[in-house]
Amino acid sequence: MKTRLTEMLGIKHPVIQAPMAFAAGGALAAAATKGGALGMIGGGYGDPEWIDAQFNIAGAARIGCGFITWRLAEQPTVLDRVLERQPAAVFLSFGNPAPYVDRILGAGAALICQVQTLKDARHAMDVGAQIIVAQGGEAGGHGEGRGTLTLVPEIADEIARRNTDIALVAAGGIADGRGLAASVMLGADGVVVGTRYWASGEALVHPRILADSLHASGDDTIRTRVLDIVRGYDWPQRYSVRARKNEFVEKWHDAEAGLRRDLGPQTALWDKANTQGDPSIAAAFVGEGLGLIHNASPAEGIAAQIVEQAAALLLKAGS
Numbered sequence: 213m214k215t216r217l218t219e220m221l222g223i224k225h226p227v228i229q230a231p232m233a234f235a236a237g238g239a240l241a242a243a244a245t246k247g248g249a250l251g252m253i254g255g256g257y258g259d260p261e262w263i264d265a266q267f268n269i270a271g272a273a274r275i276g277c278g279f280i281t282w283r284l285a286e287q288p289t290v291l292d293r294v295l296e297r298q299p300a301a302v303f304l305s306f307g308n309p310a311p312y313v314d315r316i317l318g319a320g321a322a323l324i325c326q327v328q329t330l331k332d333a334r335h336a337m338d339v340g341a342q343i344i345v346a347q348g349g350e351a352g353g354h355g356e357g358r359g360t361l362t363l364v365p366e367i368a369d370e371i372a373r374r375n376t377d378i379a380l381v382a383a384g385g386i387a388d389g390r391g392l393a394a395s396v397m398l399g400a401d402g403v404v405v406g407t408r409y410w411a412s413g414e415a416l417v418h419p420r421i422l423a424d425s426l427h428a429s430g431d432d433t434i435r436t437r438v439l440d441i442v443r444g445y446d447w448p449q450r451y452s453v454r455a456r457k458n459e460f461v462e463k464w465h466d467a468e469a470g471l472r473r474d475l476g477p478q479t480a481l482w483d484k485a486n487t488q489g490d491p492s493i494a495a496a497f498v499g500e501g502l503g504l505i506h507n508a509s510p511a512e513g514i515a516a517q518i519v520e521q522a523a524a525l526l527l528k529a530g531s
C-alpha cells in the first residue's frame with residue numbers, strides 16, 4: 213500500500229509504531245522498522261539517559277522518537293540531544309508543539325503531531341506539522357474522549373480544505389487490517405499502532421502482565437486518572453489514561469481524593485506490583501484494541517500482517 217505517508221517517511225507500509233512511554237524501547241523500534249513500519253522510541257517524559265540507551269540498542273535502524281509535549285518545557289536539553297541522533301521523525305503529543313517546530317524541521321526530521329480534537333489539529337496545521345495523527349479515545353495510554361470514527365474524517369475534511377500536503381494518520385483501536393482498511397476509508401494515509409505492538413516480544417512489558425492481557429477484551433479497559441495520581445505526574449486535566457481494569461484501578465477510580473490522601477503507601481504497593489508483574493495491581497496501558505489481540509507476535513511481522521489483511525479487504529470491498 214503506497215500512500216502519502218509511505219512516500220513522506222520513506223517506509224514500506226503505512227504504519228507508525230506508537231512511541232509508547234516505558235514500553236517502546238530501541239529493540240521494539242528497530243524491529244518495527246525492520247518490518248517495514250516506522251519504529252519509534254517512546255521518549256515519553258524525557259529521561260535523557262534512558263533515551264540514549266534505547267537509541268544505542270536500536271543501532272543503525274532508521275527510527276523516530278516521541279515526546280509528551282507539555283513535559284518538554286521542563287526538560288530543555290532533551291530534544292536537542294535526540295536531534296543530534298538524526299531521527300527520521302519526532303512525534304509530539306499532549307501539548308503545544310509550536311516552541312519545538314523550527315528545531316525539529318531544521319534538523320531534517322519529519323514533524324508528526326498527534327491531536328485529540330479538531331481545534332488542536334487546526335493549531336498543528338498552523339504551526340507547520342507535516343503529519344497529523346488523529347487519536348481517538350479508544351487508544352491505549354493518554355488521550356481524550358473523541359472517537360476515532362468521527363475525528364479522522366473531520367480532520368481529513370479540514371486538511372482537504374486547507375493544505376493537502378499534510379498527511380493524516382489514524383490512531384486509536386487499530387490492531388488489525390480491518391482498522392487500517394477502515395482508516396483509509398475515513399481519509400487517512402496510514403495508522404499509528406500502539407497496543408498491538410505493546411503485545412509483542414520486543415516491548416518492555418512484564419511477561420506476566422502481557423500473558424494476563426492476551427485473553428482480555430476491550431470491555432476490560434477504562435479511561436482513568438488513577439495511574440497518573442499514583443505515579444505523581446501532574447498531567448493537564450483534559451487527558452486521562454486508557455488502561456486495563458484491575459483491582460487497583462477499580463478501587464480508586466471513583467475515589468481519587470482517597471488515593472491522594474494515602475498516596476505514599478499506595479505508590480509503594482503499586483511500584484512493588486509493577487516490579488513483580490502482579491496484574492491485579494500493576495498497570496497495563498492498553499487500548500480497546502486489546503480485544504482483537506490474542507497472541508504476542510514478534511514485532512517485525514505486525515505491519516505486514518495488518519497491511520496484507522487490509523489490502524485483501526479493500527480489494528474485496530472494491531469488487
Ligand SMILES: Cc1cc2nc3c(=O)[nH]c(=O)nc-3n(C[C@H](O)[C@H](O)[C@H](O)COP(=O)(O)O)c2cc1C
Nearest residue numbers: 230232233305351352353384385405406407497499
Ligand atoms: C503503553 C502505551 C504508552 C503510550 N505512551 C505514549 C507516549 O508516551 N506518548 C504518546 O504520544 N503517545 C503514547 N501512547 C499513545 C499512542 O501514541 C497511540 O495514540 C495509541 O497507542 C494508539 O492507539 P492503540 O493503542 O489503540 O493502537 C501510548 C500508548 C500505549 C499503549
